[in-house]
Amino acid sequence: MKLFFNLNRNCLALVVVLVFMSAIKTQAQQYPVYSQYIFNPLVINPAVAGSHVQVSATAMYRNQWVNFDGAPKTFSFSAHTSLLKNKIGVGMLVANDQIGSYNNNSVFGSYAFIIRSGMGTFSMGLQAGFNLTSADFSDLNLVDPGDASFSTFDNKFKPNFGAGVYYSNDLFFAGFSVPFILTNSVDLTDTEDLVNGVKEARYYYLHGGMMLPLSRMKTVVFNPAILVRAQEGQPLSMDLNAGFIFYDVFSVGASYRNVDAIVTYIQLKISDSLNFGYSYDWTSSDINQYSAGTHEFSLNYRFRIRKIHGNVECPSVFKF
Template sequence: MKKNTLLLLLLLLGVAAVHGQQEPQYTQYMYNTVSVNPGYAGTRGVTSLFGLYRSQWVGLDGAPKTAQFSVHSPVSYRGHGLGLSIINDRIGPAQDTYVSASFSYLLQLSPRTKLNLGLMAGGSFLEVDYDKLNVEHPGDPELSGRLSKFSPNIGAGAYLHADNWYVGLSVPALLETHFYDDIQQSVAREKMHFYLIGGYVFDLNPNLKFKPAGMVKAVSGAPLAVDVTANFLFHENFTLGAAYHWDAAVSALAGFQITEGLQVGYAYDWDTTRLGNYNSGTYEIFLRFEFISSAGKRLRTPRFF
């Protein structure tokens, strides 16, 4: 009962203070770029499948849980790409499933520098099961039954990259959506989120690479969300790193290249806020599989990309 009350208070405070940061957050954002920037589609040079599961604030009833699957691939010899992303985000009695398709167009700016311009289109399926709520007055018609709503959206992004660095700017959802329009006292709005990402790969020696990376997320009415990450890649197989989510959490990351085409990664977050006193942290795991030809076709960009 205390956990339910605490979570309800936290959610109410979060709505008042954050106002609009509805999109899921990831610790291993550098591996699932296509979900926030359509310009990334096809840039790895091979067909890439990615799956991720995130459980946030373990131990709190109704805490967020996110599952994501994406696939993207080059579709022409010129380097244009196509992608598909499915994200399911659950919190308490609500779940939001977003499906989007991406297309990127490649511009060769120089022998080493490329710019991919991307568009994405899709929609969000919101479902709320009011019967999961512990309401004070059972039978309240406004807090019973189920609510379902579909909201279409479009997005755009630019992804500038070379062999050892990248910078991206994107807006995954350009249209502002409104939920619960029939109940004015509880209107919820999703606003545009702007993502700025970047990273650089340093070859420290033949068996060790270092990649600092960062992501800044901005939305009207909320403070900037800033993530910085440092990863080391050993012998092209083992990744170890740390991350910091500004004023929110610190993280440890690890990954392993099981085969040339199969990679697994894990991350664990420790909350640096008072919320950390009431949960056992956040964990995240992902799998990425890529179709490498038997002839030994290599990825066109480093694995960190």
């Protein structure tokens, strides 16, 4: 480990690629870790589709481990809405994830069947789509440019599907999901000994929280929440979140991620339709010697289509 962190920064991009390739032989982290799933839970659970009732579109950008060459950068766009008088939800998630010389593009659609009762709302969701994975090692300064382990490849097509459930009422919300059920093989190169046994990991997410008013007029609300990530072949990851919502306009909070970070976040309601979110991950692992932390931005826009949504009440922007 000391040898790894004593490498100069010019070698870090190559190190990231080598670590990624060696780790993926078992089952490395292959799906982006978002900090603002708190504001956009569709990125981890398809059953959330339609939970905002109106059309809810979110763009997110995550720059992980700033100043660390080859570190992950992720851009995603998601949108979802309810249909048929809030009986079903539909959504989509498009993402681009880059790490080192690797590039992964994904497109997934989601569907949720929504059941409403006096006790709350329960939904069951499915998602299906595909990943297109490619790699370009032309920028790496290789000792042996002809090394087959670094042969460039384009657009490996990998279909997948997932499922989830979600429940919410005025005080409580909880969900469980397996976004990617298939463990597709990952053909990184044509080198047989490299690709043997390489599989995509399966993920399990358990998340929940509460909305607890701290004042009679509900001008201040305490929002504790938890997310448990389980990835096959990897240690359990957990986020413990504590947030406060002021006057249904501004939210601020912090999260403890047991793996490698303390996260601070804010969300601001700019208008009735537009909301801005920002989070900063304070890296707590040894990578903090080379990284200036992680920035994540989100922009959410919501609007109602009268012919589709009618006069159905839409939840607050801070109601998950």
